[in-house]
Amino acid sequence: MSRPEDQPTGAGSQGIPGPTDRTAGTSTATGQAATPPPSEDRWREAVRAITTGNGLVALLSVLLAVAIGSLLILVTDDAVRETSGYVFSRPGDFFSAAGQAISGAYGSLFRGSIYNSRGADFASQIRPLTETLKFAGPLIMAGLGVGLTFRAGMFNIGGRGQMLLAGAAAGWVGINVDLPFPLHLAAAVLAGMVAGAFWAGIAGVLKARTGAHEVIVTIMLNYVGFYLVFYALSRQSLLQAPGSINPKSLPMQDSAILPDLLGDRFNLHLGFVLALVAVAVVWWVLNRSALGFRFRAVGANPHAARTAGIDVGRTYVLAMLISGALVGLAGANQILGTATSGVTVDLDAGIGFDAITVALLGRSHPLGILGAGLLFGAFKAGGFSMQASEGIPVDIVLVIQSLIVLFIAAPPLVRAMFRLPAQEAK
Amino acid sequence: MQLALREVTKRFGSLVANDRISLTVEGGEIHCLLGENGAGKSTLMNVLYGLYRADEGQIVLDGEVQSFTGPGDAIAAGIGMVHQHFMLVPVFTVAENVMLGNEETGFAGSLDLEAARERVREISARFGFHVDPDAVVGDLPVGVQQRVEIIKVLSRDAKVLVFDEPTAVLTPQETDELMEIMRELRRSGAAIVFITHKLREVREVADRITVIRRGQVVGEAEPSASNAELAAMMVGRPVELTVSKKEPELGAASLVVEGLTVVDPAGLVQVDDISFEVRDGEILAVAGVQGNGQTELTEALLGLQHHVLGSIRLDGRELVGRKVRDVLDAGVGFVPEDRQVDGLVGSFTIAENLMLDRSFGAPFVRAGSLQLSALQEFAEEKLAQYDVRAPGITTPAGNLSGGNQQKVVVARELSRELRLLVAAQPTRGVDVGSIEFIHSQIVATRDAGVPVIVVSTELDEVVALADRIMVLYRGRVVGIVPADTPRQVLGLMMTGEPPTGDVA
Numbered sequence: 001m002s003r004p005e006d007q008p009t010g011a012g013s014q015g016i017p018g019p020t021d022r023t024a025g026t027s028t029a030t031g032q033a034a035t036p037p038p039s040e041d042r043w044r045e046a047v048r049a050i051t052t053g054n055g056l057v058a059l060l061s062v063l064l065a066v067a068i069g070s071l072l073i074l075v076t077d078d079a080v081r082e083t084s085g086y087v088f089s090r091p092g093d094f095f096s097a098a099g100q101a102i103s104g105a106y107g108s109l110f111r112g113s114i115y116n117s118r119g120a121d122f123a124s125q126i127r128p129l130t131e132t133l134k135f136a137g138p139l140i141m142a143g144l145g146v147g148l149t150f151r152a153g154m155f156n157i158g159g160r161g162q163m164l165l166a167g168a169a170a171g172w173v174g175i176n177v178d179l180p181f182p183l184h185l186a187a188a189v190l191a192g193m194v195a196g197a198f199w200a201g202i203a204g205v206l207k208a209r210t211g212a213h214e215v216i217v218t219i220m221l222n223y224v225g226f227y228l229v230f231y232a233l234s235r236q237s238l239l240q241a242p243g244s245i246n247p248k249s250l251p252m253q254d255s256a257i258l259p260d261l262l263g264d265r266f267n268l269h270l271g272f273v274l275a276l277v278a279v280a281v282v283w284w285v286l287n288r289s290a291l292g293f294r295f296r297a298v299g300a301n302p303h304a305a306r307t308a309g310i311d312v313g314r315t316y317v318l319a320m321l322i323s324g325a326l327v328g329l330a331g332a333n334q335i336l337g338t339a340t341s342g343v344t345v346d347l348d349a350g351i352g353f354d355a356i357t358v359a360l361l362g363r364s365h366p367l368g369i370l371g372a373g374l375l376f377g378a379f380k381a382g383g384f385s386m387q388a389s390e391g392i393p394v395d396i397v398l399v400i401q402s403l404i405v406l407f408i409a410a411p412p413l414v415r416a417m418f419r420l421p422a423q424e425a426k
Numbered sequence: 427m428q429l430a431l432r433e434v435t436k437r438f439g440s441l442v443a444n445d446r447i448s449l450t451v452e453g454g455e456i457h458c459l460l461g462e463n464g465a466g467k468s469t470l471m472n473v474l475y476g477l478y479r480a481d482e483g484q485i486v487l488d489g490e491v492q493s494f495t496g497p498g499d500a501i502a503a504g505i506g507m508v509h510q511h512f513m514l515v516p517v518f519t520v521a522e523n524v525m526l527g528n529e530e531t532g533f534a535g536s537l538d539l540e541a542a543r544e545r546v547r548e549i550s551a552r553f554g555f556h557v558d559p560d561a562v563v564g565d566l567p568v569g570v571q572q573r574v575e576i577i578k579v580l581s582r583d584a585k586v587l588v589f590d591e592p593t594a595v596l597t598p599q600e601t602d603e604l605m606e607i608m609r610e611l612r613r614s615g616a617a618i619v620f621i622t623h624k625l626r627e628v629r630e631v632a633d634r635i636t637v638i639r640r641g642q643v644v645g646e647a648e649p650s651a652s653n654a655e656l657a658a659m660m661v662g663r664p665v666e667l668t669v670s671k672k673e674p675e676l677g678a679a680s681l682v683v684e685g686l687t688v689v690d691p692a693g694l695v696q697v698d699d700i701s702f703e704v705r706d707g708e709i710l711a712v713a714g715v716q717g718n719g720q721t722e723l724t725e726a727l728l729g730l731q732h733h734v735l736g737s738i739r740l741d742g743r744e745l746v747g748r749k750v751r752d753v754l755d756a757g758v759g760f761v762p763e764d765r766q767v768d769g770l771v772g773s774f775t776i777a778e779n780l781m782l783d784r785s786f787g788a789p790f791v792r793a794g795s796l797q798l799s800a801l802q803e804f805a806e807e808k809l810a811q812y813d814v815r816a817p818g819i820t821t822p823a824g825n826l827s828g829g830n831q832q833k834v835v836v837a838r839e840l841s842r843e844l845r846l847l848v849a850a851q852p853t854r855g856v857d858v859g860s861i862e863f864i865h866s867q868i869v870a871t872r873d874a875g876v877p878v879i880v881v882s883t884e885l886d887e888v889v890a891l892a893d894r895i896m897v898l899y900r901g902r903v904v905g906i907v908p909a910d911t912p913r914q915v916l917g918l919m920m921t922g923e924p925p926t927g928d929v930a
């Protein structure tokens with residue numbers, strides 16, 4: 001029973017001339033031990049860095065995007081452009097015009113999204129905040145769905161298709177089924193969630209069974225979903241309102257509508273509460289449940305997860321199902337709460353894609369997504385009032401949102417700009 | 427060139443990884459850094475290479491104080507590092523890899539590949555490397571890939587070379603060749619820092635030895651010091667270098683493998699019609715040069731391989747065709763050979779990693795919900811029992827030193843109720859003190875009446891642990907021989923030569 005240390009040292013002490021011909025087994029040796037992980041792993045690593053990066057970067061990205069948004073406001077503002085012509089002779093004019101443009105823009109953004117100091121009574125002063133919450137609800141729901149797939153190592157780009165299918169299913173129940181109030185609403189919401197889960201589940205199953213990349217599948221399913229719903233909306237036998245030639249359904253029955261939270265004067269409805277419940281549930285699933293543990297394990301290292309007896313394919317399918325159900329909840333929220341006048345192919349209102357940004361900004365953490373959803377809800381609510389009161393194109397807000405994504409996806413850029421120390425890594 | 431580190435201190439939060447470490451390496455000298463897992467060797471080298479910034483202290487090259495903001499500065503100053511995990515692009519050729527990051531461009535930004543080829547040829551010739559500049563890196567054996575890394579470093583005129591555990595993934599023969607290369611580099615006047623846990627290698631090439639423990643230099647050792655002395659200095663206590671194990675108490679042949687054949691996804695037969703048995707209370711060591719089917723054999727035992735023929739019966743139940751989870755539930759413990767890829771989730775905490783293969787039921791999951799207090803208690807206990815050097819159970823496993831990561835994997839697998847233990851390279855990258863501990867745990871598992879399979883490319887480990895030795899060559903069993911078979915014979919068997927005389 002000897003150990004290395006008891007042996008005479010020297011090059012040949014183990015007396016093992018290696019095999020002269022290494023064709024048989026070397027490929028495995030190299031593959032296992034030495035070559036950097038295959039490109040898929042690197043892609044996954046990058047995705048992980050982008051989707052779960054650190055909070056400071058998220059915050060700085062927002063600030064930077066807002067700063068660049070300010071520049072755009074300056075460039076597009078007429079008064080600023082005029083005064084810039086004689087900026088050297090009368091710089092004061094230029095700076096006061098610039099100051100006015102920016103404070104006007106962000107002032108109206110604030111008044112449109114949080115508190116309108118010019119409102120006649122308390123209700124109209126506080127109304128913008130309720131609008132923000134109304135817009136934030138579905139963003140949070142769908143953002144949770146997308147964030148959940150990020151944590152499991154996947155992308156769900158199919159929010160649009162899932163929301164459309166969910167909206168159509170929830171709408172169909174909301175129009176055609178006769179049930180008393182809470183039951184009808186519950187059935188409609190459930191139908192939406194099931195439809196969303198089904199649509200996302202297709203991508204999950206295809207990935208698990210055939211290895212088809214979920215990004216491509218979910219994008220394609222957006223188109224399929226769109227035309228499917230469009231078709232249903234042009235058939236009287238399916239969803240189209242009787243006697244109509246427009247691709248639109250009948251309005252929801254009252255018994256299927258999400259009730260208003262603050263009475264008739266506000267648009268805020270029960271959907272926001274559902275969003276908060278979803279935050280709590282997803283938080284629990286990810287951090288306290290065995291299922292979430294497996295999601296995170298598969299997302300962070302599928303090799304180790306598989307070796308530990310976790311069925312990676314099954315986990316992908318489950319993650320996609322739950323993700324789709326959450327996105328479907330957002331779809332149901334739209335048709336049963338925000339746009340109850342009938343199903344159309346515009347019912348997703350861009351939320352399916354904004355949800356990706358929300359999940360990124362929230363770093364795939366439920367509470368982060370809550371915050372990011374509220375911020376984007378405020379952008380939505382405020383963007384319109386900015387356009388209305390200051391004549392600033394609402395696109396500025398879209399540019400700010402897009403820049404946020406850009407900066408989050410390029411943390412090294414943000415780090416360099418703010419001279420943060422490079423992340424220490426082995 | 428002379429390298430001096432002066433009072434270098436590096437902290438990670440409250441943990442002091444390097445505590446005022448001073449070190450001098452002269453040109454033409456091989457300076458070995460010895461120290462237990464988590465002593466701070468890699469951290470120190472990462473500071474030197476500009477990957478980490480020291481909290482205090484200086485890096486001095488030929489009397490000039492340096493301030494590195496990244497590896498770029500360190501490379502420019504003449505420092506080169508051969509990483510344990512190679513930083514090569516597998517689809518590029520050798521010349522392209524060598525050129526990468528240091529591209530010489532000609533007219534209108536066109537790459538001057540010919541210059542890079544010439545550089546590879548020149549360096550290869552100087553050091554006798556025999557590397558073809560046009561070979562695709564992904565096709566090369568590990569040892570040659572490592573040489574490409576060395577060429578890459580040398581092509582940037584590095585005068586200080588750092589080797590951080592370069593031999594952990596090499597075959598004994600490749601190791602010997604690397605030693606020769608290091609001697610050659612020494613002759614050319616380079617200052618070399620060499621980190622390894624294998625004392626044999628230290629004594630073979632070291633000119634000077636510095637021992638680090640818990641972030642501090644505890645002293646210098648002479649290359650002539652005995653292994654026991656070196657080990658004691660590293661660990662701070664006398665280390666038992668031989669496994670003490672009593673005669674096996676053999677039980678029934680619980681694991682029976684018959685006609686096992688494994689075909690990899692590329693259609694190559696990696697394990698070719700293998701049959702063997704392991705009895706309760708017995709350690710069967712699988713020896714062989716890396717890449718002769720050991721990986722596939724262990725993966726087949728676990729249900730991780732897809733194309734498996736033949737049969738594997740544990741306690742009379744067939745394991746072939748069953749899911750990994752069913753195999754684990756049947757009581758199979760598995761220490762995978764690559765802990766970072768298959769054994770751990772780097773971003774998970776130590777505690778989470780300790781329950782990685784137990785997320786389906788008691789004691790850590792009840793009614794689908796994690797039992798965090800049970801997990802915490804368990805993790806605290808294992809951390810202490812296995813002497814994992816970490817700030818706490820919530821430390822991400824990826825932040826642990828290599829050896830401590832290994833201890834986490836071993837702790838997880840050995841703390842289940844086992845009916846079979848499969849351990850592949852259980853002590854790769856582990857310091858002598860921890861080798862002692864892991865070996866004793868494996869022997870204790872055997873003594874509890876569990877059949878054990880240990881796969882190791884270290885002949886020393888094989889001989890130390892085995893009750894019987896099975897040698898694999900090109901996916902076939904060359905022979906199954908008693909543990910006291912002479913090393914000479916084992917060495918020959920590893921090249922495919924069947925043993926003469928009686929076979930166990």
Ligand SMILES: Nc1ncnc2c1ncn2[C@@H]1O[C@H](COP(=O)(O)OP(=O)(O)OP(=O)(O)O)[C@@H](O)[C@H]1O
Nearest residue numbers: 438443463464465466467468469825826827828829
């Ligand atoms: N990025 C990091 N964040 C926090 N702690 C770290 C980090 N990197 C290393 N450490 C800690 O610093 C200590 C020294 O680690 P280091 O990797 O330098 O050890 P080592 O001597 O190379 O050990 P080994 O022989 O096992 O490779 C360890 O306790 C480790 O957990």
Ligand SMILES: [Mg+2]
Nearest residue numbers: 467468827828
């Ligand atoms: Mg190390």
